[in-house]
Amino acid sequence: MRFFLRLALVLWAFAVAMPALPGHALSRATAERDFRQFIARLWPQAHARGVSRAVFDAAFKHTTLDWSLPDLDPKFTGKPVEAGQRQAEFSSPADYFNEASIAALTARGKAEMQRWARVLKRIEKRFGVPPGILLAMWARESNFGRAAIPYDAVRNLATLSFMGRRPDTFRPELLAALTMLQRGHVTRAEMKSSWAGAMGLMQMLPSQFLDYAVDFDGDGHKDIWSSVPDALASAANFLKSRGWRSGEAWGYEVRMPARFDCTLEGPDHGRSIGEWLKMGLKPAGGRSIPADRLDDLAFLVLPAARFGPAFLGTRNYYVIKSYNNSDLYVIYIGQLADRITHDLRFVQPWRGISTYSRDKVARLQRKLVAEGYNVGDTIDGLIGFRTRIATGLYEKKYGLAFDCWPGPQVFGAAGVK
Numbered sequence: 001m002r003f004f005l006r007l008a009l010v011l012w013a014f015a016v017a018m019p020a021l022p023g024h025a026l027s028r029a030t031a032e033r034d035f036r037q038f039i040a041r042l043w044p045q046a047h048a049r050g051v052s053r054a055v056f057d058a059a060f061k062h063t064t065l066d067w068s069l070p071d072l073d074p075k076f077t078g079k080p081v082e083a084g085q086r087q088a089e090f091s092s093p094a095d096y097f098n099e100a101s102i103a104a105l106t107a108r109g110k111a112e113m114q115r116w117a118r119v120l121k122r123i124e125k126r127f128g129v130p131p132g133i134l135l136a137m138w139a140r141e142s143n144f145g146r147a148a149i150p151y152d153a154v155r156n157l158a159t160l161s162f163m164g165r166r167p168d169t170f171r172p173e174l175l176a177a178l179t180m181l182q183r184g185h186v187t188r189a190e191m192k193s194s195w196a197g198a199m200g201l202m203q204m205l206p207s208q209f210l211d212y213a214v215d216f217d218g219d220g221h222k223d224i225w226s227s228v229p230d231a232l233a234s235a236a237n238f239l240k241s242r243g244w245r246s247g248e249a250w251g252y253e254v255r256m257p258a259r260f261d262c263t264l265e266g267p268d269h270g271r272s273i274g275e276w277l278k279m280g281l282k283p284a285g286g287r288s289i290p291a292d293r294l295d296d297l298a299f300l301v302l303p304a305a306r307f308g309p310a311f312l313g314t315r316n317y318y319v320i321k322s323y324n325n326s327d328l329y330v331i332y333i334g335q336l337a338d339r340i341t342h343d344l345r346f347v348q349p350w351r352g353i354s355t356y357s358r359d360k361v362a363r364l365q366r367k368l369v370a371e372g373y374n375v376g377d378t379i380d381g382l383i384g385f386r387t388r389i390a391t392g393l394y395e396k397k398y399g400l401a402f403d404c405w406p407g408p409q410v411f412g413a414a415g416v417k
Helices: 002-017 028-048 053-060 099-115 117-127 131-142 153-163 167-182 206-212 228-241 273-278 315-321 327-342 358-370 385-398 408-414
Strands: 251-255 297-301 310-314
Touching (some): 028 053, 053 167, 099 117, 117 131, 131 228, 167 206, 273 297, 297 315, 315 327, 358 408
């Protein structure tokens, strides 16, 4: 009897210690119980940041897990990560740049530029960021304040901190949100956000708010939810703090020769605009780049590899990317800003290209890493610039069609089904 009792205890301990695998999710009741324990363990960290017990308890009094969120850890849901993925920046480039949407935002952006002209001029004078960039960000982040931002920021950040795939990313944001409540910047009921905890007209994360929010309308409050001057100036302050260079463009669309090496993409291959032009790149549509900007440092950007427009991104390109770490996002902002202020549009079309589940791309990334290629800091299942470069190098090595995009030939050669 004792033997079987000891065996049962060993098996029970083993089951508790083993992480749940996709298809074998933890029960919701167990997760909710463990979530309350997680909140209790969070208190000392919040207290160290100056959050009072009363504010902490009020914040979490009725907070439960939100099981509808994307990017949850499969051990809780039993589903692969991509099953709940809703972020537009992970979609096909051609889908992301919807012409009807861009045209509507351009028209609205021109109207808002006239409405807020004086404020925008003051912001540019103080922070160096031009109106077009800020208006484009406002358009993309909240449709000029018209987009529904329905989520409970504390609940979402707590959920993602506890059972998200990237808890170390969201836990500091949860603590920053509690700090905002403690300082009286916003009430618990007013703290609405995107699914990832970004708030207000410009969708700033709580840590960004604490570091960069500005009271630009002079009413004594940093209000990124309803004050357009505060929201725009706060975003401009962020960009300036990240190194925005006044007078420098975000980037330029260029034409790339048919045999140009697409593995030269990315921040590791920067050179002056003049050097890129000598290598064969040309401004798209017969446009010109000012002679006094030819010494500016620039980087080749190919979000769809050879299946879409090519760009030379400046240092300001990467400043915008620090706001949202997506090439598609930056190019959307740049294109919309150009259309609002100069009526400039893409010259080259976005062609339809094959997209795949994150799980399948992740399996390809593991194959590429096993052969010594760099696909980035993590195996994330996303076709970022390092995965595009690695794909191009793999294509060169095995004599495949050279386009730097993981298509059927690449998956087939790598044995990924």
